[in-house]
Ligand code: SF4
Ligand code: SF4
């Protein structure tokens with residue numbers, strides 16, 4: 445990574461359609477890990493500083509692309525940055541914003557904006573890698589602050605950050621957490637990327653898949669398990685609608701047609 449004039453990589457944060465909770469988590473991380481501020485130069489970060497810059501090497505982008513003007517802004521960022529990181533589920537997956545993609549866009553617009561629907565430009569929500577090339581992802585809703593620190597540290601060491609690529613169930617087993625299916629709940633852990641320490645099952649809730657799926661989810665085995673547990677297609681579609689609308693788990697939905 446090329447250094448800037450003061451010897452530190454220049455980092456800029458950008459937000460698109462999001463709740464900005466992931467940026468807040470970054471602010472938390474910078475307070476618990478102030479040493480990061482000695483090795484990067486933050487040149488733009490709306491939640492933390494009024495400084496603006498068109499000169500940066502690392503762009504960290506939160507939020508989904510939800511309107512035509514977002515595309516132009518994303519392309520400008522991509523042209524400037526050497527390295528682009530998608531921050532959080534909205535940027536990584538389309539996230540919660542993509543729930544609306546499951547319904548006719550005009551219905552959603554009228555529901556939100558009423559008779560002023562035509563005043564606002566908007567279209568189906570997309571992950572940012574559906575618009576520009578992304579070099580790394582920090583998943584989650586919100587992100588995990590320790591993972592943020594790890595990814596940035598690895599990147600500054602000149603290495604490519606890697607995420608766990610095994611299912612959440614492994615973390616559950618490591619923590620000896622009782623599977624929520626034993627309590628009659630539904631959990632997307634068998635197909636979801638680990639890395640959050642299976643925090644939701646640890647508190648007795650099924651995983652919603654906010655970290656996205658592993659790269660090769662074992663759909664056959666998951667469908668078989670759901671069938672054994674008596675979970676029907678509607679229930680699993682509902683569970684996947686929160687974060688996985690845009691992920692390629694259509695195969696799962698097709699398989700579930702027979703359950
Ligand atoms: S991923 Fe979640 S916490 Fe982060 S910006 Fe989107 S909605 Fe907010
Ligand atoms: S609670 Fe979810 S993640 Fe944990 S073992 Fe059960 S299915 Fe897997």
Ligand code: SF4
Nearest residue numbers: 640644651652653654
């Ligand atoms: S358990 Fe699932 S929903 Fe909960 S934080 Fe982890 S990936 Fe997200």
